[in-house]
Amino acid sequence: MKKIFDRLVRSQVWRSIFRHGLPESNRTRAEAIFFNFFFHLHPTKVRKRSIKFTYTWGLGGISFGLFIVLVITGALLMLYYRPSVPQAYGDMKDLQFVVSSGQFLRNMHRWAAHAMVAIVFLHMLRVFYTGSYRPPKEFNWVIGVILFVTTILLSYTGYLLPWDQLSFWGISVGTNMIRAMPFGIGEMISFLLLGGNIVGENALVRFYVLHCFIIPVAAILLMAIHFWRIRKDGGV
Amino acid sequence: MDKDFKVEITSDVKKVTKRIAFIKDRDAARVKKVDEDMVMTFPNLVIREIIAFQVMVIVLVLISLFVDAPLEWIANPEHTPNPAKAPWYFLGLQELLHYFPPVVGGVLLPSLAVIALIVIPYFKINLKKDGLWKELPRQTLTGFLIFVGTVSLVLLLFRVYAMLVPTIIVSTFMLIPYFSKRNNIFIEWLGSRPLSWWIMTWFVIIAVVLTTIGTLFRGPEWSWTWPWQRIY
Numbered sequence: 001m002k003k004i005f006d007r008l009v010r011s012q013v014w015r016s017i018f019r020h021g022l023p024e025s026n027r028t029r030a031e032a033i034f035f036n037f038f039f040h041l042h043p044t045k046v047r048k049r050s051i052k053f054t055y056t057w058g059l060g061g062i063s064f065g066l067f068i069v070l071v072i073t074g075a076l077l078m079l080y081y082r083p084s085v086p087q088a089y090g091d092m093k094d095l096q097f098v099v100s101s102g103q104f105l106r107n108m109h110r111w112a113a114h115a116m117v118a119i120v121f122l123h124m125l126r127v128f129y130t131g132s133y134r135p136p137k138e139f140n141w142v143i144g145v146i147l148f149v150t151t152i153l154l155s156y157t158g159y160l161l162p163w164d165q166l167s168f169w170g171i172s173v174g175t176n177m178i179r180a181m182p183f184g185i186g187e188m189i190s191f192l193l194l195g196g197n198i199v200g201e202n203a204l205v206r207f208y209v210l211h212c213f214i215i216p217v218a219a220i221l222l223m224a225i226h227f228w229r230i231r232k233d234g235g236v
Numbered sequence: 237m238d239k240d241f242k243v244e245i246t247s248d249v250k251k252v253t254k255r256i257a258f259i260k261d262r263d264a265a266r267v268k269k270v271d272e273d274m275v276m277t278f279p280n281l282v283i284r285e286i287i288a289f290q291v292m293v294i295v296l297v298l299i300s301l302f303v304d305a306p307l308e309w310i311a312n313p314e315h316t317p318n319p320a321k322a323p324w325y326f327l328g329l330q331e332l333l334h335y336f337p338p339v340v341g342g343v344l345l346p347s348l349a350v351i352a353l354i355v356i357p358y359f360k361i362n363l364k365k366d367g368l369w370k371e372l373p374r375q376t377l378t379g380f381l382i383f384v385g386t387v388s389l390v391l392l393l394f395r396v397y398a399m400l401v402p403t404i405i406v407s408t409f410m411l412i413p414y415f416s417k418r419n420n421i422f423i424e425w426l427g428s429r430p431l432s433w434w435i436m437t438w439f440v441i442i443a444v445v446l447t448t449i450g451t452l453f454r455g456p457e458w459s460w461t462w463p464w465q466r467i468y
Contacts, residue, residue: 023279029277029279030276030277030278033278033282039278039282042277042281042282043277044277045277046275046277046280047274048272049272049273051275051281058285061289062292065293066296069296089311092307096307103304106305107301107304107305108297108300110305111296111299111300111305112296114324125436125440128356129433133356133357133362137357138357141357142357145350145353152325155323163310163311164307164309165308165309165311165312165317166307167311168311168312168313169316169317170320170321170322170323173320173321173330174323177326177329177330177333177338178342180342180343181343182343199313236281
């Protein structure tokens with residue numbers, strides 16, 4: 001068995017994919033990090049202190065993990081959802097009663113979304129209380145705050161999509177808050193967001209596009225910069 | 237001091253292709269000793285990331301198996317629920333709207349909060365690691381009392397007890413190390429907290445209190461309702 005495994009690892013196909021042997025020495029362990037697309041953002045060595053669980057509580061990583069779960073479940077939910085009135089609500093009912101595991105899929109998406117808002121906030125607190133916003137990381141803190149706002153916007157735009165009483169009035173209350181902005185700016189932003197003066201079909205389509213495309217793309221870009229800067233500033 | 241080595245400086249690679257530096261024992265050019273323990277990223281960090289991700293997914297799956305996402309009746313613009321609530325993370329804001337005029341509660345205060353968060357690293361006061369009372373304790377006390385007094389007065393005027401009570405509690409803790417004659421670990425710890433720590437803690441407590449009240453303690457007409465009195 002071991003022989004077969006060894007031959008497999010040494011085979012040309014395996015080496016063409018991984019380019020290094022099993023991580024048995026520090027050299028190959030380092031190679032496992034910097035020859036790997038997904039890991040190359042990490043340094044090959046990290047400070048023992050900075051990967052201590054009680055230092056970071058893994059909150060930033062868990063936020064990113066939740067985002068991945070949300071992208072996967074969200075993409076699956078898109079297969080069963082039409083952003084129009086009244087089909088949107090009907091599709092929710094279909095997810096509940098017709099689609100296999102539809103309810104489970106929606107539950108995962110919903111709870112992951114709520115969790116992400118909370119965890120990102122906690123991550124921000126951790127960064128503050130460990131003083132990790134200090135130079136040279138000050139701009140990364142700014143990006144982090146923008147990412148927190150982006151997370152809330154992602155959650156908020158998704159809130160309308162089920163088109164039930166909860167979402168309709170939740171969004172109505174929220175956009176009324178925006179309307180309180182002075183000099184007619186609030187009215188303008190609210191009109192732009194809703195595609196009208198009330199929460200209607202236009203608003204549903206706009207929130208759908210914002211939720212499934214525009215804000216996620218912005219969030220991914222910001223996250224890429226956020227992670228890259230952590231590394232450049234000497235972090236993990 | 238006599239030099240016991242010869243230095244030749246040139247940048248012309250055609251003339252000098254190899255350079256040798258003789259370094260005496262006393263200033264050996266060994267790399268400054270790394271003062272912190274380093275470990276290999278693989279497997280130390282990678283395994284932690286994987287475990288954290290898996291635990292997160294397991295918890296999420298368990299919750300999703302047993303707790304269903306809410307779905308009410310189809311949206312009906314004619315029928316306003318009482319109270320109409322925003323998602324939970326906006327209920328602190330909605331609670332503010334209950335006390336202040338919309339421009340203050342819905343626009344001014346939240347914008348100020350976000351701007352204040354963004355500019356944190358650019359102000360010296362947030363980079364200081366010294367305790368609040370370490371430098372100029374007298375002047376600090378005067379400024380502190382003026383600020384807290386003004387804020388408390390405004391909060392009292394608008395009857396925002398949900399913000400007033402945390403403000404008073406936090407200020408009391410801030411004052412303990414200034415006035416306390418006894419000294420124990422807790423008071424010492426309080427005394428070592430810098431100003432930025434206190435401001436953030438105050439902000440977080442208020443945000444949590446307001447959000448909790450808005451989520452659990454508000455019923456019809458935004459009146460005070462205990463969680464167990466919930467009719468809907």
